[in-house]
Amino acid sequence: MDQTIIGIIGMGLMGKMYARKLSAAGWRVHACDTRDKLEVLEQEFSGIPGIVIYEDGYGVSRSSDYIIYSVEAEAIDKVVAQYGRATKKHAIVGGQTSCKAPEVAAFERHLPSDVEIVSCHSLHGPNVDPKDQPLVIIRHRASQESYDLVRKVLLCFGSKMVVLTAEEHDRITADTQAVTHAAFLSMGTAWRANNQFPWELTRYVGGIENVKCNITLRIYSNKWHVYAGLAILNPSAKKQIRQYAESVTDLYKLMLGGHKRELENRIKTAGRVVFDAAGREGEPLMLSDEALDQFSLGKVPKERTPNNHLSLLAMVDCWWKLRIVPYDHMICSTPLFRLWLGVTEYLFRNPALLDESINTAIEDHTFRSDDLEFTFAARGWSDCVSFGDFSSYRDRFEQIQSYFAPRFPEATRVGNEMIRVLVEKT
Numbered sequence: 328m329d330q331t332i333i334g335i336i337g338m339g340l341m342g343k344m345y346a347r348k349l350s351a352a353g354w355r356v357h358a359c360d361t362r363d364k365l366e367v368l369e370q371e372f373s374g375i376p377g378i379v380i381y382e383d384g385y386g387v388s389r390s391s392d393y394i395i396y397s398v399e400a401e402a403i404d405k406v407v408a409q410y411g412r413a414t415k416k417h418a419i420v421g422g423q424t425s426c427k428a429p430e431v432a433a434f435e436r437h438l439p440s441d442v443e444i445v446s447c448h449s450l451h452g453p454n455v456d457p458k459d460q461p462l463v464i465i466r467h468r469a470s471q472e473s474y475d476l477v478r479k480v481l482l483c484f485g486s487k488m489v490v491l492t493a494e495e496h497d498r499i500t501a502d503t504q505a506v507t508h509a510a511f512l513s514m515g516t517a518w519r520a521n522n523q524f525p526w527e528l529t530r531y532v533g534g535i536e537n538v539k540c541n542i543t544l545r546i547y548s549n550k551w552h553v554y555a556g557l558a559i560l561n562p563s564a565k566k567q568i569r570q571y572a573e574s575v576t577d578l579y580k581l582m583l584g585g586h587k588r589e590l591e592n593r594i595k596t597a598g599r600v601v602f603d604a605a606g607r608e609g610e611p612l613m614l615s616d617e618a619l620d621q622f623s624l625g626k627v628p629k630e631r632t633p634n635n636h637l638s639l640l641a642m643v644d645c646w647w648k649l650r651i652v653p654y655d656h657m658i659c660s661t662p663l664f665r666l667w668l669g670v671t672e673y674l675f676r677n678p679a680l681l682d683e684s685i686n687t688a689i690e691d692h693t694f695r696s697d698d699l700e701f702t703f704a705a706r707g708w709s710d711c712v713s714f715g716d717f718s719s720y721r722d723r724f725e726q727i728q729s730y731f732a733p734r735f736p737e738a739t740r741v742g743n744e745m746i747r748v749l750v751e752k753t
């Protein structure tokens with residue numbers, strides 16, 4: 328029997344998921360969280376074989392062969408500074424934070440030179456089955472033997488391992504995660520600003536509107552620090568989120584000014600570059616109306632209200648401006664990103680629907696005030712990320728979170744089911 332001990336520092340949602348999966352696969356796990364959670368964790372894991380809860384990260388670091396830091400991205404430097412020096416000689420250390428630049432910098436700064444570094448990142452939330460989801464592995468400073476050991480340990484997740492450098496990881500996840508979240512965060516902000524619960528308005532129920540609504544609620548039901556950390560600390564994210572906000576603003580101005588030809592040219596050029604150039608012509612669409620309709624939080628109306636889909640038009644415009652081919656980023660895709668790409672594709676590869684959205688943008692003013700708030704919101708989130716301001720990010724996030732909170736249980740249930748069914752299709 329392998330005597331390797333896996334250490335986990337940070338037993339939040341992801342740390343617990345890792346601990347459970349690893350122990351179920353027969354690995355011995357030494358874990359801790361902050362001191363105040365010791366008794367609760369001891370109780371929670373008392374019946375689970377192979378998991379020992381420690382008082383702090385010193386005990387975990389001294390006794391484990393491969394230690395995974397699973398703490399808030401913002402806290403990584405402080406926590407590694409605290410426990411790093413206690414790492415067992417020749418052990419392997421990695422992190423599971425969503426942004427690798429600060430994590431790797433913290434390891435280089437604080438770990439003894441005999442310690443090896445292999446990081447990872449599960450590209451899904453704690454309630455998604457890791458099987459077949461991407462799991463990034465970063466071999467930063469490690470012998471073949473240590474690298475092989477990490478791969479062997481993580482094999483039990485059944486995830487698709489993707490080997491990247493820290494820099495590649497951050498560049499790709501700025502798109503697959505940070506910009507995707509910026510779009511949904513902005514939708515929630517706009518609905519809140521207009522005092523709307525979207526599932527109560529027929530124009531936001533059914534088809535791709537369900538994805539907008541369910542994913543927005545899913546994001547706001549999570550912890551703010553996950554989204555703040557991966558956006559604010561990722562060196563590539565600011566530029567990408569800023570471009571998204573600029574695309575939203577530019578397109579909104581074209582709508583307001585009634586500049587149909589210019590709007591149409593811009594959108595169709597962007598669509599051609601992003602979708603045709605990616606060789607998607609002839610490929611089946613990832614999502615369909617029938618597949619999407621079943622995941623409504625409200626009653627699906629008989630007739631669909633045409634929407635200009637500013638959030639989706641701007642996403643494709645943003646990819647075009649940044650020369651991003653989103654399909655190339657599938658290797659680092661989260662379920663949310665795949666759904667987001669699925670709905671943009673659904674709009675852009677359906678010429679009648681795209682024309683309808685352009686006509687609606689120019690002629691129908693039903694969405695004007697929603698789009699105004701959406702534009703403000705996209706710029707507000709972009710500023711917040713650019714200024715690197717964790718505390719105003721938290722305030723913004725939590726205000727909107729409390730507005731939508733009553734619907735989280737149902738949205739989580741419907742959202743989980745939607746992800747389970749649709750992610751297979753994407």
Ligand SMILES: NC(=O)C1=CN([C@@H]2O[C@H](COP(=O)(O)OP(=O)(O)OC[C@H]3O[C@@H](n4cnc5c(N)ncnc54)[C@H](OP(=O)(O)O)[C@@H]3O)[C@@H](O)[C@H]2O)C=CC1
Binds near residue numbers: 399
């Ligand atoms: N949630 C998700 O969907 C995903 C998250 N991630 C990443 O994984 C990491 C963890 O996320 P998640 O589990 O969701 O967040 P949680 O907030 O649930 O867990 C983080 C835990 O680390 C604890 N912690 C902080 N400082 C220390 C310390 N000095 N010693 C021991 N424990 C400490 C926190 O305690 P306290 O709360 O008291 O600060 C908290 O319990 C983050 O970096 C996140 O970006 C990656 C993939 C998916």
Ligand SMILES: O=C(O)C(=O)Cc1ccc(O)cc1
Binds near residue numbers: 663
């Ligand atoms: O799928 C998403 O984008 C999520 O919101 C869940 C998530 C959050 C943080 C990660 O580092 C990975 C996945």
